[in-house]
Amino acid sequence: MADVKxxxxxxxxxxxxxxxxxSLLEAARTVGVLIPHYCxxxxxxxxxxxxxCLVEVEKAPKLAPACATSxxxxxxxxxxxxxxxxxxxxxxxMLLINHPLDCPICDQAGECELQDYxxxxxxxxSRYKEPKRFNPVEDFGGDVVYVPNRCILCxxxxxxxxxxxxxxxxxxxxxxDRAYIGxxxxxxxxxxxxxxxVELCPVGALLSKDFLNKxxxxxxxxxxxxxxxxxxxxNAIIETRDNTVVRMRPRANAxxxxxxxxxxxxxxxxxxxxxxxxxxxxxxxxxxxxxADWDIALGAAAAAIxxxxxxxxxxxxxxxxxxxxxxxxxxxxxxxxxxxxxxxxEAPLPGVKDLSLRSERAANVIGAEKLGFxxxxxxxxxxxATDVLVIADHALTDAEIEAASRASAVVVIxxxxxxGLSNVAAVLxxxxxxxxxxxxxxxxxxxxxxxxxxxxxxxARPSWFVLxxxxxxxxxxxxxxxxxxxFAALAASxxxxxxxxxxxxxxxxxxxVGAAQPAGVAQ
Amino acid sequence: MGYPHAPHxxxxxxxxxxxxxxxxxxxxxxxxxxxxxxxxxxxxMTPAEIVGVVKDxxxxxxxxxxxxxxxxxxFMKPGDGKPHYLCCNADESEPGTxxxxxxxxxxxxxxxxxxxxGSYAIGAETCYIYIRGEFTEPLERMEAAVREARAAGVIxxxxxxTGKRVDVWIHKGAGAYICGEETAMMNSLxxxxxxxxxxxxxxxxxxxxxxxxxxxNVETLAAVPHILNNGADWYKKMARPDNPKSTGTKLxxxxxxxxxxxxxxxxxxxxxxxxxxxxxxxxxxxxxxKAVIPGGSSVPIMNMEEAEAALMDYEGMVAxxxxxxxxxxxxxxxxxxxxxxxxxxxxxxAHESCAQCTQCREGTAWATKIMERIEAGEGTMADxxxxxxxxxxxxxxxxxxxxxxxxxxxxxxxxxxxxxxxxHIKGKRCPFRAAAAA
Numbered sequence: 020m021a022d023v024k025x026x027x028x029x030x031x032x033x034x035x036x037x038x039x040x041x042s043l044l045e046a047a048r049t050v051g052v053l054i055p056h057y058c059x060x061x062x063x064x065x066x067x068x069x070x071x072c073l074v075e076v077e078k079a080p081k082l083a084p085a086c087a088t089s090x091x092x093x094x095x096x097x098x099x100x101x102x103x104x105x106x107x108x109x110x111x112x113m114l115l116i117n118h119p120l121d122c123p124i125c126d127q128a129g130e131c132e133l134q135d136y137x138x139x140x141x142x143x144x145s146r147y148k149e150p151k152r153f154n155p156v157e158d159f160g161g162d163v164v165y166v167p168n169r170c171i172l173c174x175x176x177x178x179x180x181x182x183x184x185x186x187x188x189x190x191x192x193x194x195x196d197r198a199y200i201g202x203x204x205x206x207x208x209x210x211x212x213x214x215x216x217v218e219l220c221p222v223g224a225l226l227s228k229d230f231l232n233k234x235x236x237x238x239x240x241x242x243x244x245x246x247x248x249x250x251x252x253x254n255a256i257i258e259t260r261d262n263t264v265v266r267m268r269p270r271a272n273a274x275x276x277x278x279x280x281x282x283x284x285x286x287x288x289x290x291x292x293x294x295x296x297x298x299x300x301x302x303x304x305x306x307x308x309x310x311a312d313w314d315i316a317l318g319a320a321a322a323a324i325x326x327x328x329x330x331x332x333x334x335x336x337x338x339x340x341x342x343x344x345x346x347x348x349x350x351x352x353x354x355x356x357x358x359x360x361x362x363x364x365e366a367p368l369p370g371v372k373d374l375s376l377r378s379e380r381a382a383n384v385i386g387a388e389k390l391g392f393x394x395x396x397x398x399x400x401x402x403x404a405t406d407v408l409v410i411a412d413h414a415l416t417d418a419e420i421e422a423a424s425r426a427s428a429v430v431v432i433x434x435x436x437x438x439g440l441s442n443v444a445a446v447l448x449x450x451x452x453x454x455x456x457x458x459x460x461x462x463x464x465x466x467x468x469x470x471x472x473x474x475x476x477x478x479a480r481p482s483w484f485v486l487x488x489x490x491x492x493x494x495x496x497x498x499x500x501x502x503x504x505x506f507a508a509l510a511a512s513x514x515x516x517x518x519x520x521x522x523x524x525x526x527x528x529x530x531x532v533g534a535a536q537p538a539g540v541a542q
Numbered sequence: 543m544g545y546p547h548a549p550h551x552x553x554x555x556x557x558x559x560x561x562x563x564x565x566x567x568x569x570x571x572x573x574x575x576x577x578x579x580x581x582x583x584x585x586x587m588t589p590a591e592i593v594g595v596v597k598d599x600x601x602x603x604x605x606x607x608x609x610x611x612x613x614x615x616x617f618m619k620p621g622d623g624k625p626h627y628l629c630c631n632a633d634e635s636e637p638g639t640x641x642x643x644x645x646x647x648x649x650x651x652x653x654x655x656x657x658x659x660g661s662y663a664i665g666a667e668t669c670y671i672y673i674r675g676e677f678t679e680p681l682e683r684m685e686a687a688v689r690e691a692r693a694a695g696v697i698x699x700x701x702x703x704t705g706k707r708v709d710v711w712i713h714k715g716a717g718a719y720i721c722g723e724e725t726a727m728m729n730s731l732x733x734x735x736x737x738x739x740x741x742x743x744x745x746x747x748x749x750x751x752x753x754x755x756x757x758x759n760v761e762t763l764a765a766v767p768h769i770l771n772n773g774a775d776w777y778k779k780m781a782r783p784d785n786p787k788s789t790g791t792k793l794x795x796x797x798x799x800x801x802x803x804x805x806x807x808x809x810x811x812x813x814x815x816x817x818x819x820x821x822x823x824x825x826x827x828x829x830x831x832k833a834v835i836p837g838g839s840s841v842p843i844m845n846m847e848e849a850e851a852a853l854m855d856y857e858g859m860v861a862x863x864x865x866x867x868x869x870x871x872x873x874x875x876x877x878x879x880x881x882x883x884x885x886x887x888x889x890x891x892a893h894e895s896c897a898q899c900t901q902c903r904e905g906t907a908w909a910t911k912i913m914e915r916i917e918a919g920e921g922t923m924a925d926x927x928x929x930x931x932x933x934x935x936x937x938x939x940x941x942x943x944x945x946x947x948x949x950x951x952x953x954x955x956x957x958x959x960x961x962x963x964x965x966h967i968k969g970k971r972c973p974f975r976a977a978a979a980a
Contacts, residue, residue, distance in 0.1 A: 065740075066898075066900055067740045067941065068898040068900070068941070069899075069900055070899050070900050070901055070939055070940060071900070073939060080938075081938045081939070082938070082939060085741070087740045106939055107934070109901065109934075109935030109939075110900050110901065110935075112935075113900050113901055113903075113904035113905055113935065115899055116908055117904065128913060130677055146924075146928045147908065148915075149908070149911040149912070149915070171900070172898075172903065190735070191735065191897060194718075194893070194894065194895060194896055194897050195892050195893055195894070195895040195897055195903060195906060195907055196892065196895075196903055196904055196906075196907035196908075197897075198897030202860070318897075376659075384960070405776060535889070
């Protein structure tokens, strides 16, 4: 990296040293000072229009917009001086004069920056006595509705579409206080990444149709996770209400997805709450498949597998941990593993390097391959009549079900029942990705952790737990107490994963050894 | 020449000498009147020499800010490998101002000559003249004049046969006040919404199309040929002896309640009282002057005590609490309701706000609504404090000064004519309207 000069300044009495060219707003952030702002967003070009981030710089004639002012040596900056606070109070009053103040029925309430800053330092009353401007709600297409009366015209949405999605759809129409966010003639927010404008909107003006009136922000539990819907591995937050996933949102990670999540990814969460879940273990006794205790079901599975060659059909949605244990099962029984991956059209986000909705629509394709599973459109090709087929949460076509029925036995380790098979020896219910902890490996070889967002249904157990028990039932050593233990074993036995631990991976992920990361991405 | 009136003997007609003279419009006519001699002279000088002469003359920007023109030109760095642009701001949209219109209507070649000299002086290959959308006649005249000049080889790839490229293009605005703000004008030129840009970067670093750009007002550029022809000393002498900071002649547009409205050209430092009563003929019969907005609607309103003591240059107007601005002089007599006049001004700014900055978008409209409510007799005394506080929030906090421009007349109105505001509030009606009805 070229030598960048370090600038020393003082913000709110704290010494700050940042590279030349840093904005006052970002410089303040490095020492834990939040300068209130609306139009500024680190993932968008600077607009400097909301005028909320005005700060007092000593010896400057006027207040300076912190987002659009670069640091200079020796600057003394006051964020909470009376002058700066009065200016913000003035902005907040102006922003609210035409605002409907309908927080009780607004989806944004509880996570609204207008609400937050008004409570923090706004006026307690309004001096505005005139009629308020009114514009009707508009469908912006895609997943987005626009409530113009709540809009503060920060233009984050316009800039996202112009500069990041690079498909200009939105604009500022009209002038003065008649201004509103308009849509170009014949255009809709149908870009595959357009849904990001909902998160970018700091107020309740752009809302998700999918989430509309579904929950109040304060009722939600939030879990750091990974979007499982393609191989990109965008960092995400899974939000649940009463143990039900109601929304998935992007979690910032400059190395993977910046601040964004595609529409296909964010809206494909319902399967995590899916019906028809396997809740109880089952075992075949006296020719009949019946619900049974875990010990009996595990015993039945082990009995079916023992002495046979296994073919493991493993879902590329399974964690590295589960796949590692399945690979041990294969090794122990001298079998093989394969999977098929669903595909869809690729949809890049042009403004962010190496960010795209990938065509392979599963989270852990790369992890599965690295752990020895073969990606193929005919995963059952090698199945012989003497083999035991282990179906690990993998979907089957009708033809595959027919092929599977010719195996000597089938062991189902999954979240849903596989219908149409009469040779199932045991069914071991596992939790889905939202219900357990683990890691995925994305298409650039980045290992990323996801945490448990909701409870397991019935007696279902985490996949790594069930597979460890199954190995134990087969006489293998598998004393793991946490998913981290499984990952440690994986890292110890796979050179590519050497040195990685849950602690080191943290919530931002780390690449496997030798993984070529996109240029410019920090490692 | 005090156009459309015969020139007053006390005027100094330099820029306005040929206003009303149809024969001055054409290239031939202009050449016969000494046109393009200065350009020829300029092309024989080095750019630095021209900048030196302009600097020495003391010429300052006529668009409102009064920035020294030569200094502005010296910010351009020719030979840095980038394209350079000169933009002529002909978006004259400041209420009360109509001087550039007359320059373009009657002496279009004077402007082209100024643009050509300016382009050469700052190393600009291209000059855009951004003409206000409503200026249909000036636009036609300018387009015809540019065609003529290009056909005659006066401008173009080989300007006046010197081998130097000086090109001038005309761009028509779409009718937005804010496009007269130089950075908004550049956005408009580029085909974007006419929103002012944050400075820095300043236009000399990154202007139109992101390249080094200088923006000059029509009157500024039109004065340059005269300075080259007659010398910096000649120009410098047209000033108050005690104030060398404002030099040359200044065109003043006068409108409102005045006997002889029109354009007047006087030397810097001319006494404002003589100007209003002598040159402009004083108030209409039976009336008295009450207020003057000397520099276009954005400057503080003067009462007559201030106006009559003021001298007509940049410093003289500031000394009496206002600004020279664009020298669009709006005169208001004693039959007019100040509340109504100011409400009308506020409405203009509310209409023209580009809607970027919060304080301007919301504040201009809010102030307008309060002003109109007071004018309708529905105001309260608390409204006056609110107006002043809104004005405070609108001043010095936004990207451009449109917001300040709305707050300024409101604040000076409340300060200087508080009795009229209070009469509206206490009497619950407009006293002027009541008087007219009686």
